[in-house]
Amino acid sequence: MVEKQFELITNFDIYVFLIPFLPLIASVITLIFGKKYFRDKAHLLPILALFFSFLLSVKVLIEVINGKIYQFDIYTWMFAYDLKVGLGFLVDPLSAAMITMVTCVSFLIHVYSVGYMGGDPGYYRFFAYISLFTFFMLMLALSNNLAELYLGWEGVGLCSYLLIGYWYQKKSASDAGKKAFIVCRIGDFGFALGIFTAFYFLGTLYYYEIFPKLPEISNKYIEILGYQVHVPFLIAFLLFCGAMGKSAQFPLHVWLPDAMEGPTPVSALIHAATMVTAGVFMVCRLNPLFELSSAMMFIVAIIGAFTCFMSATIAPTQFDIKRVIAYSTLSQLGYMFMACGVGAFIAGMFHLLTHAYFKALLFLGAGSVIHLLHHAPDPNDIRIMGGLKKYMPITYWTLLIASLSISGIPGFAGFFSKDEILAQAFFSKYPWGKFIWFIGWIVAAMTAFYTFRIIFRAFYGEFKGWEYVHGKPHESPRVMTVPLIFLAIGSIVAGWIGIPQALGGRNYIEEFLVPVLGHPRVVHEVSHSTEYLLMLLSVLAGLFGIFLAWLVYIKKPELETLLSKNVKPLYTFLFRKWYFDELYHYTIVRPTLWISRKIVVAITDNTIIEGIVNGSARLVNITGTGLRILHTGIINHYSTFILIGIIVYLLVYLYLK
């Protein structure tokens, strides 16, 4: 295969610049003037900005396809010896694919939010935040150095916090926001250390300088606490800590299900399509670094596989529709990390792109149902849904497409990307590839099962939420269904850019991304017959999952309680999410609180700090009370003091002379 020749453009390009900054401008204007002047028109500016930014990213994408790469600096913030921190853009196939997906999904979700958030008192705030989020996400994707990546990284975390706690009157929502922020911070601490370490060993933060220097550190070891630590492993591991936090991988996954307290469009945009995939994006971006250490690749793969499996076991036991989808997001992110961990970066990136469409669609479809039931005490509960197929046809069909896509049914986007991951895991040159394939294969069946559990429970059977809707259940307004339809189209078509050669297609996405991510790390030429077999197996797994869901939730409803009745401990274990929340509560939250109360509050705060603060106040008080005696208010006394003063002055003067 002939490597494509790229034309490098290093001049400032206004179009690339405007892609992230249009949403920023819209966000700032909406935030400042929204409350007073725009009110229920607050969506106009962000939507317009996003639309143009989408058009621009398509334009840039086409230019990149035609062989251009943009790499320019616009501003140097710090310049100290060899440390250079600045703002710059890098548009290569990877970031071009990413920004097109982000702007497209973000635009559709903005439109959807007009219907979903209509009448909310914080309408302008919502649009300002979500636009600001898009800005940071685009900065993250377009950055050409690690510091700028970190800026976007923290910015999306901030927006995630603001939007999870959007309904801040609700305690659970503001708690969930804090949880998300704190858990992500733990990961980000590692990420920051990773950037420092990278700078320490490589002396630069810019990608185009990092990559040529990587061979220098490939055999370097550093001694930490008596152990010889491989330097690339150290850097990659610390950076991966950030990815674990942001992409909600075990052990930092606990925030994502709680993040569902935010409005549904937020869950769709931030906690499904874009922000949580930032970790995968970062691993792909720095793939040469990760590949230097096969131990690191193993950790990435194993953490992905564990998260993937764990969340797939939790999802079927949950009754909150958004939580089920949140666990499915965890599971799919696990797939992406599995792909990265076996060296199939392209497959991971491909799954990231298709996943964005069908997962956003799943969330928005669920949102459409939640919107219908928003008078219910818990509108997310799938137990009050049911039979909605004939009342909400568009929601039903689009959600069905998303479910088929995530279940890996041939023809839909999810099939191609998931199959790509499984195939490349199977053929991977890394020894754990087969194991990863096996996990992925099992989880494929489980994914289909719990996804169709939602479909069957919400759309078939009898509607049980009559008391919460006025009159008959009805379809959502058109402003919400049209984005659903577009996303449904995306959920089908997005996979067609990567049809494997075994099926007679052309793998455009692979050709497109190879210059950045390199060829898949496979042992030898993949034999087509094995590939067919793998495909068949994964399709069968998907179909089996759907069949099982059909059996349990439609055909024989008595089977539903089989697990919860007969194997109660296991069921409780899954229902309580593997006891992770409890574990963290007792091992981390409680000790932290104990230390804060008993040591920080009691000793440091009350004794030392308050002692100093109150002590100085008391000193002033005592002095004042003493001097108060002199302040009689009688003129004669004051004049006496003046006289004494003069005499003392004169005596001192004479004495000194």
Add this chain to the structure above:
Amino acid sequence: MPSLEQYIILAIILFLIGLFGFLTRRNLIIILISIEIMLNGLIVLFAAISHFTKDISGYIIVFFIIAMAAAEAAIGLSLVILIYKRLRTVYSDEITTFKG
């Protein structure tokens, strides 16, 4: 013609009488009069020194002090009247608004 020393002693006596009255009397008007006495002590001092050193600047200062004393007396007395109107008293130990 008395000598310079006698003038100076006279001036000091006048000044101390004024100072004593200023510090000890309770009536505001008496306090004002005491200030005048102190000023007069100074005037005597300046005039005497000017006379004995044949220098005119002492006299000039004397005129300034007289003018200033007149103005000060006018302002002081009007303040005393205001204080009396407001607080119904001219005794300084009863005026304790500034007590801390």
